Amino acid sequence: MIQACDLRCEYLTSPVLGLDVIPRFSWRLKGNGKKQTRYKIIVSDNFDDIERGIGNVWESEKDSSKNLNIEYEGPKLKAYKGYYWRVKLWDEKENGPWSETAYFEMGPLEDWRGKWITMPSPLSFKDPAHRHELFYAMYFRKEFLLNKEVEKARVYVSGLGVYELHLNGKRVGNNVLDPAPTDYNKVALYSTYDVTQYLTTGKNTIGVILGNGRHIRDYGYSKPKLYLQLLVFYKDGSREFICSDETWKVSHGPLKENGIYFGEVYDARDEISGWDSPGFDDRNWSEVEIVEGPSLKAQLIPVIRVCEVIKPKRLWLSSRGTFIVDFGKNISGWVKLRVNNGKRGEKIIIRYAEVLDPSMDRLDTRNLRLARATDEYILKGQGVEIYEPRFTYHGFRYVEVEDYPGTLTSDNIEAMFVHTDVEKVGDFACSSELLNKIHSCVVNSQLANLMGIPTDCPQRDERMGWLGDAQLTVEEAMYNFDMAAFYTKYLMDIKLSQKEDGSISDVAPPYWKRYPSDPAWGTAYATILWYLYFFYEDRRVLEEHYDSLKRYVEFLRKNSPNHLTKLGQHGDWCPPGDKFPKRTPLILTSTWYYYHDTLILSEIAKILGKKEDEHEYRKLAGEIKEAFNRHFLRKVEDHTGRIVCFYRGIKLSPKDRIPTTQTCNVLPLWNKMVPEECREDVFKVLERLIEVDNDTHFDTGIVGTRYILEVLSENGRKDLALKLLLKEDYPSFGYMIKNGATTLWERWEKLEGTGMNSHNHVMLGSVDTWFYKYLSGIxxxxxxxxxxxxxxxxxxxxxxxxxxxxxxxxxxxxxxxxxxxxxxxxxxxxxxxxxxxxxxxxxxxxxxxxxxxxxxxxxxxxxxxxxxxxxxxxxx
Structure with missing residues (x-):
């Protein structure tokens, strides 16, 4: 007997509010049966029917083992309407019991009644990380009257860049840095809150604090702005809307400067008692300004929130009288500070960094570049005060607290690890402490770089959704976390970045306009799409993105004379000793990814039944493969006179007897581009490059590192793959661990000065997949x-x-x-x-x-x- 459990709607657990797509249902299974042979889904608009096993809206019973992404096919679902659903399963012998009941609710769909509002003339400041001004936080409020007894109420809200919602003096929800980033000129995400418990008969007040986030002029946007739609359902069957419009009021408040790179300035002396509660006198507040805004789409991904609270590992007093705190691991987020009996007007300065100066007496902030990474709190001087930032985040292990009144102890400060709250689904451990630490570094790095988009780093003046980092770690991420909803949203970001010519940006959303993407970065479109299908059997994403992916591959074709792709500026990024791919030609990695993406497109065409396209792109892939081998495959005599096959790299000096690299040979071995008669030779060259030329060390950048362990393992050298991972001298992952890493570095080198040397980058984290796929064998x-x-x-x-x-x-x-x-x-x-x-x-x-x-x-x-x-x- 089997039973459906862990019911999901659009990958999210119940209740799922504010849907704006036709829902799909998924479940896991439990019980003693072997296989699901049949399912019955019922959907009802009331709880009594669903509990009696009646689907008064839709029932679907099919002989099928399918348990993922089964699309609702009943009558059209209504805006704001809630629905219950459950599942009964059959195995090879009998039917099991009904699942528990789950709930989903549709959003406004096309019924948008509010207006985008902002502050007419907000105070501004200069963020050193940007050329343009940012704005002080804006406080919005709206008082309204409810004359009837409330049955339920929903708020649909989007605040650009980031917001915090209040109702009747209480904070609503635990989302932070909401909504997830998008290209705000095209779409903004809205969140839905059940606010029934916050409302009362009589006077009520909505309050919203609005910050800059990524909605800044440097990225092509205007002032922060707010959209809100509150829908109240009364027990008498009527309903009422309260929406953002001309009747709202706005002011500044205690939160002043704010920005994700800047930090925050919070002046507790300017706190406004009761601003988000009924009865507050807002006559001195400004009228709002009505502005244009983007279309709205439901935020159907796990939200960003505080996911872990970390106590200090060490705390000491510096020679300059500041307190330095070590939290033991590198994270993304901020600190929460408690102050006892400080004096009014005293300013506490909190600085963040990944590394310390060698003297251990101060932070080393040089690798933050232009990111200020500083929070300031000005005391109001009233007993116990607690400060926690709202509209910024930092990448840090160490914090320096300046001008703290009295003695800072570990009881008065804690770190908040903030990231998109994806579900942990994978767990790995083994007898090797080093391998466990590498795995931990990958997991920590991955989480610290999930902020509604997959970022490169959480600390410096960048934090972009680089496609290269995302594509290289997608399989690793899916082994460790439930990434389905997250990557579905990110594919939308990539699609929206696409230009008419089919090109996409190196980063998505395209806050930096880096067109066209390096093919090793642009491949994220095909790669993430394919893994979403393969891991979660998601056919809808293939259908939604097929035409856009085809346009991207056609863009590559137009820029690949003789099937050799001349686009590219990154390639096998960050090999040992350099940022740039030294001896691995850009044209090799770019052409290889052109082949890779074309092959994926042909496979997707096959799944979708597009036979002409399948044939066309499989044929094109064959032509690219021939061109690749014709241009890069070389056969030369070695010192014994034997012919050796290898893929040529860039000859840097006359001493380069066989000018090639590990990456040059790994890539064509990985996807079987090497002619069969040359395969053994090419692999032997790779072995020599690793064991002899580099003393069993990686000599790969982020691209080669992604594939090298798998190539070794699939060719009978798992032992050599493990030797690479167990190395502890430079360049190796063990070298990072020995030098204190708790997250992966951007470079193989231990660098702590200015420049490109993040200590929290996940792009080399692709190696974590090897632990699951080969060491455990899954x-x-x-x-x-x-x-x-x-x-x-x-x-x-x-x-x-x-x-x-x-x-x-x-x-x-x-x-x-x-x-x-x-x-x-x-x-x-x-x-x-x-x-x-x-x-x-x-x-x-x-x-x-x-x-x-x-x-x-x-x-x-x-x-x-x-x-x-x-x-x-x-x-x-």
Whole structure:
């Protein structure tokens, strides 16, 4: 018997409010059955019917194992209307019980009644990170009367750049830095709040604080602005709208300068008691200004919020009388400060940094570039005061607090780790402390760079949605987190960045107009789209983005004479010793990605039934492959007179006997572009480049690093991949760890001066996938995790490995431990999943679930729990 659990609507858990798309339903499975054979979904507009198993709006019963993204096909759903839904499943023997009831609610759809409002003449200031002015925070309020008993109420709100919502003196929700960034000239996201509990019969007041965020002139936008629509449903069946319009009032308040790069200035002396409550005298407040604004779209991704609170690891007094706090790991966010009995008008300055000066006596802020990264709090002088920023965030491990009244202790300061609150679905651990620390660095870096968009870094005057960083880490991110809704939104950002000629920007949203993107960056469009389909079986995203992706590939075709792509400015970015890809030609990486994206497009065309396009782009991919090999593949005699095949790089000096790089050979090996007769030679050249020329170290930038471990593993050298990961001298991940890294560096080098040397970049984090796919051996081989291949790597240096992934079907677990010449493997295969166990070379199965057996080298595992004992039959 099986049952649906963890119900999702558009990837989000119940209740899902403010929908503006036709909903799709998904669920995980639990129980003792092996496979879902049939499902029945019911949707009702009232709770009583749904609890009785009646779908008075829609019922759908089908023979199907599908449990992901099943689209609602009933009558048109109504604006503002709420619906209940649940699922009953059948396995191969019987039907199970109904799932729990979930809830979704439609948003305004086309019924937008408010107006965009702003402050007519706000005070401004100069942010050193930008050429143009920013504005003091704006405080908006609207008082209104409710004469009837309220049944329910919803607020639909978007504040550009960022806002905080209040009702009747209380903060609404725990979203921060809301909404997620978009290209505000095209679309803004709105959030929906259930505010029923905040309202009362009689006088009520809405208050909104509005900050700059990314809605700044330097990125092509105007003053901050607000849109709000409150809908009140009364118990008598009537309803009422209260919307942003000319009747609102606006003023400045205690929050002054604010910006994500700047920091904040908060003057508690200017706090306005009761500004967000009824009865406040706002006669001295200004009338608002009505302005134009973008179209609105529901924010259907996990929100940004405070996800972890971290206490200080160390705290000390500097020689200059400031307090320095070490929080033990590099994060994104801010600190929360508690002050006891300070004097009115005293100013506390909080500075943030990733690293300390070698003297340990001050912060080293040189790598922040123009980011001020400073918060200032001016005391009101009334007992205990608590300060926590609203409209900024910082990348930091260390904080310096200047002019704190009295002695700062660890009880008075804590760090808030702030990021998009994606669900953690993957967990990895093993006996190697170094590998565990690398995994931790990747996870920390990934989270710190999820801020409604996947950013490059959280600390300096950049924090952009670089496509290169995103595409390289998409698979890693999906192993560790539920990224479906997040990446669905980011694909929208990429699509909106596209120009008429098909080009897209290096960053999305395109706050920096970097057109056309380097093909190694632009590939994010195809790559994220493909992994969204493969991991979550999302056909809708393929349909929504197919034409735009096709236009992008056609743009590459137009800029690839003789099928060689001459676009590009980054390539294999940041190899050891440089920012630029030294000896790996830009034309090689760009052409390789042109081939990669064309092949993906042809595969998507096949899935969507576009046969002509499938044939056209598969043929084009073949032509690109031929051109690539004709231009880059070389056959030369080595010192013994034997012919050696390799892919040529840039010859920098006469000493370069075979001018090539690890990346030059890794890329064509990864997607099987190498002619079969040359494959062994090319791989041997790669081995030599690693083991001899670079003493078993990475000599790759971010592109080569993404693929090198997989290429080694798929060609029988998992041992060499692990040796690369276990290195602790430069250049290596272990070198970062030995030098105090808790997040990944942007460069292989330990750099702490000015320039491009972030200490919290995730772009090298692609290696984390290797822990799941090869060390634990978990590989999905069919869309939606319906089929999984398990082939663990029993490395001599590792005593145990444990990996858990909450797949869309349910929990998948693989762990193994070494016991002399035997290895014991624990496996849990979730319902609705086929497991294929591949016995590692040099081993044989001696027992399964305590029964002596003899199995072939590869066999199927049904859903359930397994204890498999393997015995080494010969030394590797």
């Amino acid at each position: 590989k999905p081989v069919a869309p939606g995790w319906k089929k999984i291949r398990i082939e663990p790597y029993f490395a001599d240096q590792i005593d145990f490995v444990s990996a858990k992934i909450k797949t869309p079907n349910g929990s998948l677990e693989v762990s193994w431990k070494k016991q002399n010449k035997e290895y014991e493997i624990q496996i849990i295969i979730p319902v609705n999943t086929v497991g294929i166990f591949a016995v590692p070379e040099s081993f044989k199965v001696s027992a399964i679930n305590s029964k002596q057996v003899s199995y072939p080298s590869e066999f199927e595992l049904e859903p359930g729990a397994y204890n498999i004992v393997l015995e080494r039959v010969r030394e590797c």
